[in-house]
Amino acid sequence: xxxxxxxxxxxxxxxxxxxxxxxxxxxxxxxxxxxxxxxxxxxxxxxxxxxxxxxxxxxxxxxxxxxxxxxxxxxxxxxxxxxxxxxxxxxxxxxxxxxxxxxxxxxxxxxxxxxxxxxxxxxxxxxxxxxxx
Amino acid sequence: xxxxxxxxxxxxxxxxxxxxxxxxxxxxxxxxxxxxxxxxxxxxxxxxxxxxxxxxxxxxxxxxxxxxxxxxxxxxxxxxxxxxxxxxxxxxxxxxxxxxxxxxxxxxxxxxxxxxxxxxxxxxxxxxxxxxxxxxxxxxxxxxxxx
Numbered sequence: 001x002x003x004x005x006x007x008x009x010x011x012x013x014x015x016x017x018x019x020x021x022x023x024x025x026x027x028x029x030x031x032x033x034x035x036x037x038x039x040x041x042x043x044x045x046x047x048x049x050x051x052x053x054x055x056x057x058x059x060x061x062x063x064x065x066x067x068x069x070x071x072x073x074x075x076x077x078x079x080x081x082x083x084x085x086x087x088x089x090x091x092x093x094x095x096x097x098x099x100x101x102x103x104x105x106x107x108x109x110x111x112x113x114x115x116x117x118x119x120x121x122x123x124x125x126x127x128x129x130x131x132x133x
Numbered sequence: 134x135x136x137x138x139x140x141x142x143x144x145x146x147x148x149x150x151x152x153x154x155x156x157x158x159x160x161x162x163x164x165x166x167x168x169x170x171x172x173x174x175x176x177x178x179x180x181x182x183x184x185x186x187x188x189x190x191x192x193x194x195x196x197x198x199x200x201x202x203x204x205x206x207x208x209x210x211x212x213x214x215x216x217x218x219x220x221x222x223x224x225x226x227x228x229x230x231x232x233x234x235x236x237x238x239x240x241x242x243x244x245x246x247x248x249x250x251x252x253x254x255x256x257x258x259x260x261x262x263x264x265x266x267x268x269x270x271x272x273x274x275x276x277x278x279x280x
Contacts, residue, residue: 024163
């Protein structure tokens with residue numbers, strides 16, 4: 001059976017691109033149980049000084065996770081993920097998740113990743129540990 | 134406002150979360166998962182799982198009943214208006230599938246002031262019905278305006 005070449009230090013993982021639609025934050029609120037109005041109520045978000053409704057940080061983290069499981073070959077491949085939340089993410093703007101392999105061990109890889117909307121890096125310093133098949 | 138650190142070492146839970154097939158699908162669709170393991174129980178069974186598989190980040194769903202009371206605990210006394218979710222780490226064990234019952238306990242690991250901000254660190258440990266640790270979460274909340 002032909003297998004893709006295993007990840008090696010310096011490799012980029014495949015880029016993940018996703019544009020959360022206008023009502024994504026509402027669906028994610030229901031799915032996750034986080035109904036903080038800064039994510040779902042435009043007027044409330046503006047009343048507390050935000051430009052508008054913002055994405056849930058853990059939704060953005062889930063996009064970073066998805067880039068890893070797609071690179072690693074499935075949900076069991078993601079052993080650890082740590083992120084720092086910095087910039088705010090917004091609906092209706094494309095999120096691009098990128099990552100590069102920092103080091104590999106025996107059947108493991110450590111990936112440095114980030115998520116950005118244009119120049120706005122919404123997740124920085126993400127570090128993932130993958131188990132490789 | 135000086136930082137109150139009484140809650141360090143305090144524990145919450147356990148809470149029990151019963152993982153349902155439709156909840157996994159709802160979550161998987163919301164975050165854009167396309168892997169049939171998360172969406173189609175027959176595909177999951179054909180791959181050797183008892184039912185649909187939870188995406189790793191579904192940890193936020195089964196941890197939520199345990200984390201909710203922590204954020205609002207008066208011993209923790211976080212100022213929500215000034216709070217942001219600063220960082221998050223998850224370490225995963227065996228995959229969670231529909232039908233599992235996940236028990237979660239939370240502990241306050243540290244509360245510290247640095248550069249006018251309070252850093253609150255909580256650890257959640259989630260185990261399945263067989264006692265296996267399926268996820269350990271480290272949740273860092275940052276509160277501005279502390280001494």
